[in-house]
Amino acid sequence: xxxxxxxxxxxxxxxxxxxxxxxxxxxxxxxxxxxxxxxxxxxxxxxxxxxxxxxxxxxxxxxxxxxxxxxxxxxxxxxxxxxxxxxxxxxxxxxxxxxxxxxxxxxxxxxxxxxxxxxxxxxxxxxxxxxxxxxxxxxxxxxxxxxxxxxxxxxxxxxxxxxxxxxxxxxxxxxxxxxxxxxxxxxxxxxxxxxxxxxxxxxxxxxxxxxxxxxxxxxxxxxxxxxxxxxxxxxxxxxxxxxxxxxxxxxxxxxxxxxxxxxxxxxxxxxxxxxxxxxxxxxxxxxxxxxxxxxxxxxxxxxxxxxxxxxxxxxxxxxxxxxxxxxxxxxxxxxxxxxxxxxxxxxxxxxxxxxxxxxxxxxxxxxxxxxxxxxxxxxxxxxxxxxxxxxxxxxxxxxxxxxxxxxxxxxxxxxxxxxxxxxxx
Numbered sequence: 461x462x463x464x465x466x467x468x469x470x471x472x473x474x475x476x477x478x479x480x481x482x483x484x485x486x487x488x489x490x491x492x493x494x495x496x497x498x499x500x501x502x503x504x505x506x507x508x509x510x511x512x513x514x515x516x517x518x519x520x521x522x523x524x525x526x527x528x529x530x531x532x533x534x535x536x537x538x539x540x541x542x543x544x545x546x547x548x549x550x551x552x553x554x555x556x557x558x559x560x561x562x563x564x565x566x567x568x569x570x571x572x573x574x575x576x577x578x579x580x581x582x583x584x585x586x587x588x589x590x591x592x593x594x595x596x597x598x599x600x601x602x603x604x605x606x607x608x609x610x611x612x613x614x615x616x617x618x619x620x621x622x623x624x625x626x627x628x629x630x631x632x633x634x635x636x637x638x639x640x641x642x643x644x645x646x647x648x649x650x651x652x653x654x655x656x657x658x659x660x661x662x663x664x665x666x667x668x669x670x671x672x673x674x675x676x677x678x679x680x681x682x683x684x685x686x687x688x689x690x691x692x693x694x695x696x697x698x699x700x701x702x703x704x705x706x707x708x709x710x711x712x713x714x715x716x717x718x719x720x721x722x723x724x725x726x727x728x729x730x731x732x733x734x735x736x737x738x739x740x741x742x743x744x745x746x747x748x749x750x751x752x753x754x755x756x757x758x759x760x761x762x763x764x765x766x767x768x769x770x771x772x773x774x775x776x777x778x779x780x781x782x783x784x785x786x787x788x789x790x791x792x793x794x795x796x797x798x799x800x801x802x803x804x805x806x807x808x809x810x811x812x813x814x815x816x817x818x819x820x821x822x823x824x825x826x827x828x829x830x831x832x833x834x835x836x837x838x839x840x841x842x843x844x845x846x847x848x849x850x851x852x853x854x855x856x857x858x859x860x861x862x863x864x865x866x867x868x869x870x871x872x873x874x875x876x877x878x879x880x881x882x883x884x885x
Contacts, residue, residue: 487514553597659701687869
């Protein structure tokens with residue numbers, strides 16, 4: 461743990477989340493080796509920072525490090541960028557050029573958004589990973605390189621493999637050691653720490669007093685979904701630091717500058733979609749609320765069942781009217797009262813009179829079966845609603861699963877699993 465704290469201070473990593481510590485610990489352990497690493501995480505979580513930590517703690521730390529965004533390089537030039545080309549290899553190739561794998565020999569190359577790499581480039585990369593060999597574009601001469609590859613993705617590569625957009629052998633070769641960087645919404649304990657760090661950094665850079673959050677403003681930030689993760693939080697701090705008139709900011713002032721934070725944890729996309737329900741493809745507020753209500757009702761039934769089990773196991777005594785108020789039914793409810801009082805089972809409607817001593821109310825078998833049927837119907841209703849929401853998201857985004865997952869507020873991996881579960885292929 462002390463080693464992790466030292467690493468955090470050295471590289472400016474802020475946070476105490478166990479998920480963050482687990483990812484950081486794995487990065488530290490794999491750094492001294494030459495194993496290929498696949499960093500998995502949503503956009504904005506800091507995947508490149510992990511790649512730099514691995515390089516800095518490796519025996520290659522004095523050799524070059526380069527970060528390449530595979531999604532930002534046009535498909536027609538990416539082979540030349542990575543592996544170089546010979547003079548006259550294509551139109552515009554007026555001289556030979558060394559690629560990144562040649563110039564970074566002995567160092568580390570970080571391939572971000574590896575899922576966007578074209579299939580023919582994946583073939584070149586696989587050969588480099590397996591034998592260290594490559595050829596420049598337009599050349600037949602085999603060259604050697606000693607480069608450690610760290611890749612990163614914000615998409616589900618297994619889904620890409622299933623769609624035929626990513627080579628399966630390359631996927632297994634890249635994921636020798638996977639490191640999953642958690643999204644900010646799963647690091648709630650780190651949000652305010654990161655906010656203070658960014659506020660101090662911004663204040664020091666521009667020679668101003670740092671902004672501070674009141675309790676209601678802090679709760680607002682904690683309830684937000686943060687689809688853009690740490691990068692989005694840093695941008696939010698910058699906007700508030702510049703635009704806020706006062707240094708102590710409450711929730712109302714935050715929302716006046718950044719109204720999108722009002723969305724809270726509802727499963728909406730980062731883009732300003734309306735919840736008015738206009739258009740057949742838009743998500744309506746009513747549909748979202750229905751889904752949340754179904755989930756709340758399911759949770760309430762679970763709490764009722766847990767309470768009943770506690771009463772039975774611990775032989776507790778409940779007031780005679782409490783079972784009716786809570787709507788609890790089950791095989792056994794113990795009640796006491798000093799006066800005669802009818803106690804009604806809410807499902808069976810069977811009155812039982814208490815005369816001051818503990819009584820046991822037995823729910824008929826029909827009542828238990830009715831409760832089971834009700835739970836099954838609720839589950840089916842929730843599944844139908846979820847299926848319908850997924851269908852609408854896929855239709856709206858014309859089958860683009862990444863956009864649909866962002867709209868639904870879930871990961872692409874979860875969406876892929878749901879598509880299989882509901883047979884929406």
